[in-house]
Structures are given as C-alpha cells and as structure tokens.
Amino acid sequence: MSLNPADAALAGRLPAGVLRPLTPAYLEEPRRRWSGQAGLVAAPRNTDEVAAVVRACAEARVGIVPRGGGTGLVGGQVMPGGPAPLILSLERMTALRGLWPQENVLVAEAGMSLQAVRDAAAGAARLFPLSLASQGTAAIGGCLATNAGGVTALRYGTARALCLGIEAVLPDGRVIHDLKRLRKDNTGYDLRDLLIGAEGTLGIITAASLRLVVPPPDTGVAMLAVPGPAEALSLLSLAEGRMAGGVTAFELIAGQGLAFLAEVLPDIRRPLPDAAWSVLIEVGLPEGLPPGDALEGLLVDALERGLVLDGVIAQSGQQAADFWNLRENLPEANARIGAIASHDISLPLSEIAGFIRDAEAALTARAELRINCFGHLGDGNLHYNLFPAPGRSRDAYDDRRKALSDLIHEMVMARGGSFSAEHGVGRLKVAELERWADPARLAVMRTLKAALDPLGIMNPGAVLAPAPG
Amino acid sequence: MSLNPADAALAGRLPAGVLRPLTPAYLEEPRRRWSGQAGLVAAPRNTDEVAAVVRACAEARVGIVPRGGGTGLVGGQVMPGGPAPLILSLERMTALRGLWPQENVLVAEAGMSLQAVRDAAAGAARLFPLSLASQGTAAIGGCLATNAGGVTALRYGTARALCLGIEAVLPDGRVIHDLKRLRKDNTGYDLRDLLIGAEGTLGIITAASLRLVVPPPDTGVAMLAVPGPAEALSLLSLAEGRMAGGVTAFELIAGQGLAFLAEVLPDIRRPLPDAAWSVLIEVGLPEGLPPGDALEGLLVDALERGLVLDGVIAQSGQQAADFWNLRENLPEANARIGAIASHDISLPLSEIAGFIRDAEAALTARAELRINCFGHLGDGNLHYNLFPAPGRSRDAYDDRRKALSDLIHEMVMARGGSFSAEHGVGRLKVAELERWADPARLAVMRTLKAALDPLGIMNPGAVLAPAPG
Structure with missing residues (x-):
C-alpha cells in the first residue's frame, strides 16, 4: 500500500x-x-x-x-x-485468559467472538448467557462497548450485567487493570460501567472478566397465540409469578412477521401460522420441575384467564429449535422485504399496548405501509419496522422516511421510552441523542468526554457530535 | 442556635x-x-x-x-x-413517586427508608429484593450512593443492579432527570452507575427508579453443617446447578459465631449448635416445586457427596425466621464481645478456602486471638472479624491492630480480592484505596472528580483524599 x-x-x-x-x-x-x-x-x-x-x-x-x-x-x-x-x-486479541468454573467466571480478550466465549463456557459446563443473532462474528469487546442486549436480557441482563471487570486502554495510552473476579467490590467509582456502553469513545476495552451461570437442568419452549400486546404483557406477569425468575426469553411476534416469512422464507415452520400476535417463551427451571409440565400449567392458567388463544409446547429439542428458528429469521425476512425504516425502541411495559395501538393509527393515517413490530417484549424492547405497502417500492417513501421515524420517536419519548434500546447511538443516532437527552445529562457526557479524551481521538463523531472548533 | x-x-x-x-x-x-x-x-x-x-x-x-x-x-x-x-x-424527601406493578418498577425519593420501599412493593404484591440488617433506618438514596449489598445479592445483585434510573443534583446545582422505567436504554454514557457507589462525592441522588420482582410462589430455608469452607463452595455449585437461579441467599456461619451467640445471646435458637462451619441457604422456587422437596433433594445429594454433615430444613415460617434470626444476630453478638478489628472483604470464590486457612494460620501465629469469619459466601463476601482471646481486653491489642488488619488486606489483595466488598470507602478506607487501587484507575477517578466537582464541595474527603493545595 x-x-x-x-x-x-x-x-x-x-x-x-x-x-x-x-x-x-x-x-x-x-x-x-x-x-x-x-x-x-x-x-x-x-x-x-x-x-x-x-x-x-x-x-x-x-x-x-x-x-x-x-x-x-x-x-x-x-x-x-x-x-x-x-x-x-481487536482481531488478534482472541485469547481466553482464564476460566474458573467454580467461580462462574471467565476472562476473555476483547477480540474473542461471543460464540467463542459461549463455547468456552459450555466446555466447562457453564453458560455465558448473552445471545445475539450475530454472535458468530460479534466480538465480546464490541458487545461490551455497546452494552449488547439480545434475547436473554430478561433473565440475565444486558452485557453490562454480565461483566465483573475490565482491562482497558485510555485515550492517553494508560491501561486500567481491573479484571477482578469479584461479585462485590465497592472501592471507588464504577469505571467499568462508564466504559461499557461508551462505544469506544472513552477508551478501548481490551479484556473482560465475565460472569457465567450454571445452566438450568432443563429448558422448555412454547409458542403462544395471544389476543394482543396487552394480553401478552399480562401473560408475562403471570409467567413471572409462576416461574420465580425462570423465564429466560419472552419474544413478541406480529402476524405481519409471519406473513413476511410465508412470503420470502416459506420453508421456515410456522406452528401458529394465523396468529395476529404470538409470543415465544423459553423457561429454564430447577431439578424436579419438568419445563413441559410448568409450561402446561401456565398454558392452562392463561387460557382460563383469556390471555392465550392457542399454544404449542415444544415436545423435542428439534421443535424448540424450530420455534427459535422462526424468531431468528424475522430479521432476515424483513431484510428481504426491504424496510422503509427500522427502530430499536424501548418503552415502560405498561405503555407498550397503547403505543402499538396509537402508533399504528398515526402511521397508517399518514402513509400506506406495513408495520412489523416484534422483539424482546419482556424487556420492553421492540424492533418497530416500517415496510412499503404491497407492490410499492421503498424508494417511494424516501420523502417521508424521516418524518415517519421522527413521529415514531416522538411517540416513544412522550411515553417515557428510548430511541435506542440495545443498538446504541453510534453515528446513526447522534442527532437523536442531541434532541432527546436530558440537557444536564448531555452536558455531563461532554464534560466526561473532554476530561478523559481531551484530544478527541477516541472514535471521533460517535455518540457525541465533535466539539465545535 | x-x-x-x-x-x-x-x-x-x-x-x-x-x-x-x-x-x-x-x-x-x-x-x-x-x-x-x-x-x-x-x-x-x-x-x-x-x-x-x-x-x-x-x-x-x-x-x-x-x-x-x-x-x-x-x-x-x-x-x-x-x-x-x-x-x-434527605429526611424530608420520602415520597413514593410512583409504583407500576405490571412493570415491576417503583420510583422512590432518596430519603425513603429501604424498609418503606420494601413495604410499598409488598403492598403491590411485589418484592424489592435488597435486604440489609439496617433497612429500617437506611435510606434508599444512601443504599444507592454506597451500592449496598446484603443477603440477597447472590440472586438479585447489589443496589446497582436494582436501579433503572436516577434523578440527581450535580455539584453545580444542575439536575439530571433520568428516572426512566426501562430495562434497556443504550443512549450514551452510564451516569447512573457513575453516581451509584460514588458515596455522594460526585452529586446527590434525589430519587431513583427501582426494579421490583414478582416474589417467588414459595421460599424454603435450611441450615446445613459442612466440613469446611471448600465443601461449602462445592455445595453452592451443586445448589446452583439444581436450582436454576433459585438460590436467594447462601450465608456462611463459623463455629466461633455460634459460640459468641451462646455466650452473649443464649436465647437465640441454634439448630446445629456444634457445627464448626454451617451454611444458611434460602431458595425461592417456581409453582409446582415445593421448596422443602427441593432442599430435601439437595440435602440427600450433598450428604452422598460428603459436602454436608448434617442439616435441618425449616418446617414452618417460624423455623425459617429462627434460622434467619440466628444469622442476623451474629453482628450483635460480635458487638457485645467487642472486636479488635473488622474487615469487609471479598475474594474470588476459588480463593476463599485457601485464604481462610492461611489467614487463620498467619494471624494466630502473630497474636492470641479469636476469629469470626461469616457472611455472604455466595458473593465471595466475608466479614472477617478479630476478637480478643478469652479473658483479654480489646485495648490489649491496640499496638497490633493496624498490623493485623494490614496483614489481612495484604493476603486478600494477593489473592485478587477487595478490601471493601459492600461497605464502601467512606473516610475509613481512603488510605487503603490509595494503597491498593490500580494507579490508572485511581488517576481516572481523580480526573472525574475534578471534572464534575471542580470546587471539591461534594462530600470532601470521602473516597478520595482531598487534592493537595
């Protein structure tokens, strides 16, 4: 070169x-x-x-x-x-620095893929719970820098909750050595959580001490058709009450998503093909309580309460994998249809049903379009994506794209939500952050950035707009 | 005045x-x-x-x-x-600003006592899991400022893990408004976690959005005599494997603690009065799995493996309360005996048994004394307290107190532990922080303090020594 x-x-x-x-x-x-x-x-x-x-x-x-x-x-x-x-x-920093099964701790270098971290844990009969569609490629350092979420955050938290300590290089080249394997350590300011989610703008995470769990003895998966999002949330409360923290995932699937699958990925099995709204639930339960029995009990209870219309409990590992396969192919189906605009929003749980109702009304009044609203309902985190009406092209919406996205974010923020639940700010949402962040919070962010990176060399232009001048 | x-x-x-x-x-x-x-x-x-x-x-x-x-x-x-x-x-700021049972969220002003927060949650059939001996008096704002731990951190995390958002007054009087009720929100730097654990040196938390849980359908408690700390840790792994996250508390009790209770609080029931080491375990399990049965299964399994010598499973709420009453009176018994020195340490789990063995040998070689080592074993968090030999007074140890504490902290830090697991730094451990903190981490802490509190008015002298000059 x-x-x-x-x-x-x-x-x-x-x-x-x-x-x-x-x-x-x-x-x-x-x-x-x-x-x-x-x-x-x-x-x-x-x-x-x-x-x-x-x-x-x-x-x-x-x-x-x-x-x-x-x-x-x-x-x-x-x-x-x-x-x-x-x-x-970080591609060359892929070492597993250590693994302590009895401690439920693993120390990984930042370039290790999430899948490699999960595999290392599994090799010691442990689970690293973070799970994302991109885990074969995503690096654990990036997962931490962006505080990645995924499908198990309901039970185990986002990347932040799974990190005990970090090693990081600061913008002046100094190294923070804090790879502790401790559950409790109250000795000063929490720099770990400051660097987690800072998207590489305050320093570079080079290694992390990660929390593992002993995997549940057995897991169970079901797909349940529900009357609507409000009933899905009541079902979540019911399940949490019955399962004592045993609900691992609780994913919402819209009928529109099933229709997209039928259209562009017809080989994907759809166990409840006509459900206007459905939920994929996974539970991981103690010894002595077969997950199938627990899901059966939930289903009976929920049917009686009118929270569920129909349901299928996976009877085999293959069937459970099929249910997950459906869920995990929703983004691929979306990509093949071609979205006008995508949104990674979160809402307080009790605002979700009203938002879904009002947003659909407001959007369809402004444009002929299709909405696929799906995602991590248990976390209040929806992927809210807009698609052209049948037979129309994405380009036909070019002049309205920003207005439609603005409308969605306005409705989300008015209900106390977030315009970026799990993807981060990056460069895509800098203007959104400027618009919506609490002014004092944004000012403190700028103060911290200036204090730790006075030369402005760490990932310039990400998260915060470059300082003027 | x-x-x-x-x-x-x-x-x-x-x-x-x-x-x-x-x-x-x-x-x-x-x-x-x-x-x-x-x-x-x-x-x-x-x-x-x-x-x-x-x-x-x-x-x-x-x-x-x-x-x-x-x-x-x-x-x-x-x-x-x-x-x-x-x-x-914060004594006048005790309002419950809101409670959303379906969201499992409550917003409390900082002066509300932890007990009042727990009571408010219980009134809505929810649990705020943080639990401390001092909860009747401790304010939730202080619990957050110090990232309080307590007996349920094993399952639910410390105060940090239970906080979704904060409102806080900065050292210049600006107010951060971030009382979000969201599980996921990746929109910039994590100021919440920076203020949590900063012990009032970067700002004043005035209110917090707190995470509640649906309480488990039923809980069970047992006291188990174990051969020693190593077996206690193997028992923890076994219990975690069987219970799928259902272990709420796992507390270590030393025979010395039982002897102190017998001496100064003889009315406290001691179900396994002669155990050299015992464990109090609490589990909270799903519908369909009676906790007594699950504990019975654990006990049988653990007896077979030689991890438990004897055990008592509480057969009533009263008996469960008795077991907890024993645990919660250990600090009172210690106070009545009168400690030479107390230590709030944490260690990687696999270092605990070796530390307990080596520290006892090193300390008893240097002085005639008694050791009461107890606490939150599941978190690797021990309260390691020294007492005079029988018949001697605390004052007799005045000239050796610091050397003994230094020795303990040196042994803890050599094993990758912490000199303050859950109590914080305050003014007591400022010199310890200076001695033990990673230099780059300490320098960043000073940078953050200077950037956010340039006048040095927020809790001066706590956590960090005042800047020279």
Missing part, C-alpha cells in the same frame, strides 16, 4: 508488525448505510501494543476507530468523513 | 424553612469511630430545594455532606475535621 506522508510517519511509530492491509471489510457495516474510510489498520497482538498504538495516535492527533466483529447496527465502527482515522482492530 | 458570620450568610441564601437544628444525631455514625462536625443542617423538601442548597454551598465554597439514614459503616456520612460542612439530609 502507498501511504500519504502523515500516515507513513504514524506507521513508523507503531509497534512492528501491527499494520494490516486496508481491505474493504474494515470499512463496512452490516446495513451499508455508510462506507468508512481510514488511513491505517492496526491489529495489535496484546494490550501493551494497543497502548502503544493509542499513544502514537495521540501524539499524531489521529482519530482511532476501534473495531471488533463489525456487526454493530448504528455505524459506531465506521467513520465516513473527516480526517482519515486509524482503525484499531 | 447562634451561627458564625459565614454560616449565617450561607443560611440566608438557602430556601426558606430548610434549616434544621444541629442535633447530635446528625454527627454520629454507628460504630462511633468518629464524631462529625457541621455548620448547618439543611433538609430540603424537594429536588429544586436540594439544587438551591447545592448552588448556595458552591457559591460559598462550603462542603456538603449528604446524609440518608446515617447507617453507613465507613464514615461517609460524617466529616470529623476540616472546614465545617453543611449536612444535607
């Missing part, structure tokens, strides 16, 4: 052997909203090398875009404009 | 009616290590008044010591020296 003089000078100050060819894959993000740009790609082999790269970039005043698996959906991993940054890829 | 001119000037700038008489109770902490001092006591009635008090103190450069229930054990609530501060008591 031929470098401009500034990049060549920076390259000369990096540890030997860290540079990688700038291939297109480093400049991509999954939804192809942007293409990134970069001067150099560095892939350090260890934390000291990360620190050396960061120090060199600080001296050269070159921005750093940290990159894990590159699966983020809000553009945190690509910098489309401005001075060309250095991409700092 | 007669005020000096500076305090009189400050008093004149406070909202009308916020001042309270400076009674001795405001200057006390439970272990009587220090007596505090203050110029004024202000008890604002609402968040705007808190902000007004903070702004007035900022203008007058007067330090503020926030005060909840005053039950903290590390002196975070008293300032024994330096310029007299204003004590900002």
Whole structure:
C-alpha cells in the first residue's frame, strides 16, 4: 500500500508488525448505510501494543476507530468523513485468559467472538448467557462497548450485567487493570460501567472478566397465540409469578412477521401460522420441575384467564429449535422485504399496548405501509419496522422516511421510552441523542468526554457530535 | 442556635424553612469511630430545594455532606475535621413517586427508608429484593450512593443492579432527570452507575427508579453443617446447578459465631449448635416445586457427596425466621464481645478456602486471638472479624491492630480480592484505596472528580483524599 506522508510517519511509530492491509471489510457495516474510510489498520497482538498504538495516535492527533466483529447496527465502527482515522482492530486479541468454573467466571480478550466465549463456557459446563443473532462474528469487546442486549436480557441482563471487570486502554495510552473476579467490590467509582456502553469513545476495552451461570437442568419452549400486546404483557406477569425468575426469553411476534416469512422464507415452520400476535417463551427451571409440565400449567392458567388463544409446547429439542428458528429469521425476512425504516425502541411495559395501538393509527393515517413490530417484549424492547405497502417500492417513501421515524420517536419519548434500546447511538443516532437527552445529562457526557479524551481521538463523531472548533 | 458570620450568610441564601437544628444525631455514625462536625443542617423538601442548597454551598465554597439514614459503616456520612460542612439530609424527601406493578418498577425519593420501599412493593404484591440488617433506618438514596449489598445479592445483585434510573443534583446545582422505567436504554454514557457507589462525592441522588420482582410462589430455608469452607463452595455449585437461579441467599456461619451467640445471646435458637462451619441457604422456587422437596433433594445429594454433615430444613415460617434470626444476630453478638478489628472483604470464590486457612494460620501465629469469619459466601463476601482471646481486653491489642488488619488486606489483595466488598470507602478506607487501587484507575477517578466537582464541595474527603493545595 502507498501511504500519504502523515500516515507513513504514524506507521513508523507503531509497534512492528501491527499494520494490516486496508481491505474493504474494515470499512463496512452490516446495513451499508455508510462506507468508512481510514488511513491505517492496526491489529495489535496484546494490550501493551494497543497502548502503544493509542499513544502514537495521540501524539499524531489521529482519530482511532476501534473495531471488533463489525456487526454493530448504528455505524459506531465506521467513520465516513473527516480526517482519515486509524482503525484499531481487536482481531488478534482472541485469547481466553482464564476460566474458573467454580467461580462462574471467565476472562476473555476483547477480540474473542461471543460464540467463542459461549463455547468456552459450555466446555466447562457453564453458560455465558448473552445471545445475539450475530454472535458468530460479534466480538465480546464490541458487545461490551455497546452494552449488547439480545434475547436473554430478561433473565440475565444486558452485557453490562454480565461483566465483573475490565482491562482497558485510555485515550492517553494508560491501561486500567481491573479484571477482578469479584461479585462485590465497592472501592471507588464504577469505571467499568462508564466504559461499557461508551462505544469506544472513552477508551478501548481490551479484556473482560465475565460472569457465567450454571445452566438450568432443563429448558422448555412454547409458542403462544395471544389476543394482543396487552394480553401478552399480562401473560408475562403471570409467567413471572409462576416461574420465580425462570423465564429466560419472552419474544413478541406480529402476524405481519409471519406473513413476511410465508412470503420470502416459506420453508421456515410456522406452528401458529394465523396468529395476529404470538409470543415465544423459553423457561429454564430447577431439578424436579419438568419445563413441559410448568409450561402446561401456565398454558392452562392463561387460557382460563383469556390471555392465550392457542399454544404449542415444544415436545423435542428439534421443535424448540424450530420455534427459535422462526424468531431468528424475522430479521432476515424483513431484510428481504426491504424496510422503509427500522427502530430499536424501548418503552415502560405498561405503555407498550397503547403505543402499538396509537402508533399504528398515526402511521397508517399518514402513509400506506406495513408495520412489523416484534422483539424482546419482556424487556420492553421492540424492533418497530416500517415496510412499503404491497407492490410499492421503498424508494417511494424516501420523502417521508424521516418524518415517519421522527413521529415514531416522538411517540416513544412522550411515553417515557428510548430511541435506542440495545443498538446504541453510534453515528446513526447522534442527532437523536442531541434532541432527546436530558440537557444536564448531555452536558455531563461532554464534560466526561473532554476530561478523559481531551484530544478527541477516541472514535471521533460517535455518540457525541465533535466539539465545535 | 447562634451561627458564625459565614454560616449565617450561607443560611440566608438557602430556601426558606430548610434549616434544621444541629442535633447530635446528625454527627454520629454507628460504630462511633468518629464524631462529625457541621455548620448547618439543611433538609430540603424537594429536588429544586436540594439544587438551591447545592448552588448556595458552591457559591460559598462550603462542603456538603449528604446524609440518608446515617447507617453507613465507613464514615461517609460524617466529616470529623476540616472546614465545617453543611449536612444535607434527605429526611424530608420520602415520597413514593410512583409504583407500576405490571412493570415491576417503583420510583422512590432518596430519603425513603429501604424498609418503606420494601413495604410499598409488598403492598403491590411485589418484592424489592435488597435486604440489609439496617433497612429500617437506611435510606434508599444512601443504599444507592454506597451500592449496598446484603443477603440477597447472590440472586438479585447489589443496589446497582436494582436501579433503572436516577434523578440527581450535580455539584453545580444542575439536575439530571433520568428516572426512566426501562430495562434497556443504550443512549450514551452510564451516569447512573457513575453516581451509584460514588458515596455522594460526585452529586446527590434525589430519587431513583427501582426494579421490583414478582416474589417467588414459595421460599424454603435450611441450615446445613459442612466440613469446611471448600465443601461449602462445592455445595453452592451443586445448589446452583439444581436450582436454576433459585438460590436467594447462601450465608456462611463459623463455629466461633455460634459460640459468641451462646455466650452473649443464649436465647437465640441454634439448630446445629456444634457445627464448626454451617451454611444458611434460602431458595425461592417456581409453582409446582415445593421448596422443602427441593432442599430435601439437595440435602440427600450433598450428604452422598460428603459436602454436608448434617442439616435441618425449616418446617414452618417460624423455623425459617429462627434460622434467619440466628444469622442476623451474629453482628450483635460480635458487638457485645467487642472486636479488635473488622474487615469487609471479598475474594474470588476459588480463593476463599485457601485464604481462610492461611489467614487463620498467619494471624494466630502473630497474636492470641479469636476469629469470626461469616457472611455472604455466595458473593465471595466475608466479614472477617478479630476478637480478643478469652479473658483479654480489646485495648490489649491496640499496638497490633493496624498490623493485623494490614496483614489481612495484604493476603486478600494477593489473592485478587477487595478490601471493601459492600461497605464502601467512606473516610475509613481512603488510605487503603490509595494503597491498593490500580494507579490508572485511581488517576481516572481523580480526573472525574475534578471534572464534575471542580470546587471539591461534594462530600470532601470521602473516597478520595482531598487534592493537595
């Protein structure tokens, strides 16, 4: 590769052997909203090398875009404009530093994939509960930097709740060593949680101490047709009351999603093909209580209360996998249909039914379109996506796309919700954050950014708009 | 009261009616290590008044010591020296701002006692799981400011894990409004967790949105005699594997603790009076699995494996209460015996048995003394307290107290532990933090303190030593 003089000078100050060819894959993000740009790609082999790269970039005043698996959906991993940054890829830092089954703790380097972390835990008869569609590629460091959520957050929390400690390189190259394997440690400010969810703008997480669990003796899965979202939420309360924390996942599926599957992925089995609304529930229960029996008891109770219209309890591992396969193919079906706009929202649980009702009315009054509303109902987290009316193209909505998204976010925020439940801010939602964040909170965020990264080199333009001047 | 001119000037700038008489109770902490001092006591009635008090103190450069229930054990609530501060008591901010049973959310003002929060939740058939011996007095704001732990952290986490959002007054009087009722919200830096555990040094939490749970249908309690700490930890793994997250508490009790109870509180029932080591386990299980049956199954399994020597499963609510009563009277028995030194330590679970063995050997080689080691074994959190040999007085150990505590902390830190698991740093452990904290982490803490509280008025001298000059 031929470098401009500034990049060549920076390259000369990096540890030997860290540079990688700038291939297109480093400049991509999954939804192809942007293409990134970069001067150099560095892939350090260890934390000291990360620190050396960061120090060199600080001296050269070159921005750093940290990159894990590159699966983020809000553009945190690509910098489309401005001075060309250095991409700092964690791809070579994939070591499992330690595993303590009795402690339910594992220490992973940031570049390890989520699937590799899960596999390492499983090899010791443990479960790392975080679970995402992209887990084969997503790096654990990126999962932490973005506080990833997924389908098991209802029971086990988001990435934040599964992290006991971190090692991280600060914007000046200093290293925080805090890979503790402790459940309780009240010795000063919580820098771990400050870096988690900061999307690489305050430092680079290089390794993490992660919380494992002993997997439940047995799990059970059911698909239940419900009259509507309000009944789905009452069903959730009923299930939580009966299961004592044993509900692992509680996913809402709209009839529109089933119709999309039938249209573009007809081979996917749909056990309740005509349900206007359905729920996928997974439970993991103690020894002595077969999950099938517990789900049967829930189903009988819920049918009596009118919360469920019909239901199928998986009778085999294959059937359970089929139910999950349906759920996990909803995003793929959406992609094949082609969304006008996607939204990753959350709401207080008691606001969800009203929001779904009012948003549908408001949107369909403004445009002919289809709505697929699905996701992690137990967390109040919906993926609320708009699609063209049958026979129309996405482009036909270009002039209304922003107005429709604004309307959705306005209705969400008026009900005390969030415009980014689990994907983060990245570069996609910087303006939304400016618009909606509490002013004092936003001011404190800017103060922290300026205090920890006075040169503004850590993932510039992500989360916070660059400081003026 | 007669005020000096500076305090009189400050008093004149406070909202009308916020001042309270400076009674001795405001200057006390439970272990009587220090007596505090203050110029004024202000008890604002609402968040705007808190902000007004903070702004007035900022203008007058007067330090503020926030005060909840005053039950903290590390002196975070008293300032024994330096310029007299204003004590900002949250005692009038005790409103329940809202309760949403279906959401499992409650919003409480900071001055509400933990017991009042628990009672409000119970009134809606919900559980706020945080549980401490001092909950009748401890304020929820203080529980959050110190990230309180207690006996249910194993299952439900510490205070941090139970808080969804906060309202807080910053050191310049601005108010962060972030009382969200959301499980997922990835919109920028996690200021909530930065203020939680900061012990009032970065701002004052005035209200919090708290996570409730649906209580388990039924709970069960057992006392189990174990051969030693290593077997207790294997028993924990076994119980977690069988119970699928259903273990609520797992408390270690040393034979020395039972002996102290027999000596000073002989009316407390001791079901396994001669156990060298025992465990109190509580489980909360789903509908369809009687906790007594599940504990019976665990007991049989554990007896076969040699992890348990003897056991008693509570057959009634009264018996369960008796078992907890024993556990909760251990600190009172300790107080009556009179400790030489107390330690709130945590360790990686796999280091605990070795630490207990080695620490006892090292300490008894240096001094004739008795050790009572008990606490939240499931969290790796031990209260490790030293007592005089029979017939000797605490004063006889005055010259060795610090050396003994240093030795314990050195052994804990060498094994990757913490010198303050759940009590915090306060003023008691400032030097320990300086000694043991990762240097980069400590430097970042100072940077954050300087950025958010440049005047150094928020709880001066707590957590961090005052900046020189």
